Amino acid sequence: MNPLIQLRHTLHQFPETALEETQTANRILEFFRPLNPDLILEKLGRTGLAFVFKGKKPGKRLLFRCELDGLPIEDLKESDHQSQIPGKGHLCGHDGHMTIICGLGEKLSQNRPESGEVVLLFQPAEETGDGARAVLADERFEQIRPDFAFALHNLPGYPLHQIVMRKGTFAAGSTGMTIMLTGKTSHSAHPEAGINPAQALAQLIQELPKLPQEATGFALLTLIHAELGSLAFGTSAGKGSLSMTLRAFDQQDLDELIEKVKFKANGIAESEGLKVGFSFVEQFAVSVNDSELYALVEKAAKDLGLSLTEKPDPFRWSEDFGLFSQVCPSFLFGLGAGENCPQLHEGTYDFPDELIEAGVGMFWGILSQLQ
Structure with a gap:
């Protein structure tokens, strides 16, 4: 099995809820140590992690963010990687989002940025809205304060691999x-x-x-x-x-x-x-997408041959990545998880492994344009 898929399955088996993600953080740390990032920040915002890969020349600092926490909901989908923790499950796809950032870390370890820095942030407590606030309040955040920040979220109900975009407000x-x-x-x-x-x-x-x-x-x-x-x-x-x-x-x-x-x-x-x-x-703050970053995300999708859709109205749900849009130009986009995929927070939901490669590709495509 692909090592990234195996990692995703392991993360799925051992979900932890908001601000309790110590074992999850340890697994991510074990994955990154061999990749030799230039800086590791542990216990960021209590249980978060950040890995910094520095470029050869000065330049902009880019941040790519994912979430560590699962949900206090029973995992009802029987599989060889079903949650082993009673009453808890990765039913929002944060296990998949983490795996995508791990895949991006692998690429960065082999191809350091030409300029600037790339920060890979594993943020705690997204589900409660406490995590982004805790990370931003950590005094060490100044070491990774970005010039641009990016995140994605898988979206059941949209065709597999479709990129869902909006300028301005993306989520309430x-x-x-x-x-x-x-x-x-x-x-x-x-x-x-x-x-x-x-x-x-x-x-x-x-x-x-x-x-x-x-x-x-x-x-x-x-x-x-x-x-x-x-x-x-x-x-x-x-x-x-x-x-x-x-x-x-x-x-x-x-x-x-x-x-x-x-x-x-x-x-x-x-x-x-x-x-x-x-x-x-x-x-949760409103998630606002910077209009000037739209073209970068759009080009990354087109270069990968992925279909694009423009959502006419913002999503009514919230995402605490919105706080980052108050810190710097930011962009949150959707990655279709399949039209027949169970909805987020449903007991039978399971992040589609096929999305890992597309997610890594999207972030790498964005990163490459800002070097």
Whole structure:
């Protein structure tokens, strides 16, 4: 079996979830040591890795990024490389993305860049939106701060090997948001002696989903969880919470939607005599593709004889590579995983091994044009 495919299968068997990817990082480190990179950064952003290959002359620094983490979802597809970790699986294809960057590392070890530097980044915790932020916050990031950054994501539902492109926004920004309402418990026989958040919660559930209609571009608010008091029939509730996911194609629209939710919640809470608080999780920036890099990606695809498609609208899902587009000109593109491939995050999904060669070829083609 092709060594890269064997590596992908090994990674698939031993998935680790966000910020726990120590064994995965060790496997990647073992793969790269014989390739003699000029610089190795370990535990970057806690569990990440970066390998730097330096050129013969000064020049631009290019970064190619992949993700280390799997998902807390059972791997249901029976195969000789099925996940050996109960309740966890590489069901988004990060095992394949890592393998592609490993293949690029092999090529760089045999053909150092003519100029500049190439950074191969294995980023933790993409699925939770914490990984890119952790890497950028690491003080050692300055050693690898790129002039250009690139990433790909496999896309089920598109023909195998097709390159999916967009200028501007490629994927939405999103955030998980929870509103916490605090009143006062009382005996359920005397609810007037307490402050029950039920009415405020009901009003928020009705009114918040209407807020995105005010945005100039695409915006969406999806309610995902509500909680009121506890299952104690003698007690009138004194606490409640409402959780939602906000998303938009424009970062300003997303930021404004968050402020509108806060304003609405504060107003309703005040009218009901409640205290209100907010918390945020899984925050993803909008992924914005630099229009000037489009031609490089397009040429790389054409040189490989791969079909290209222009997506009319951005994807509604999020990818934390979006934070890199706030650091430097960046480009995220899709690589078709087959029209009949199970969707990402489904239990029967398995990254198609045929994509490894195409992914390496795409990154090498981009790299070659920037030397």
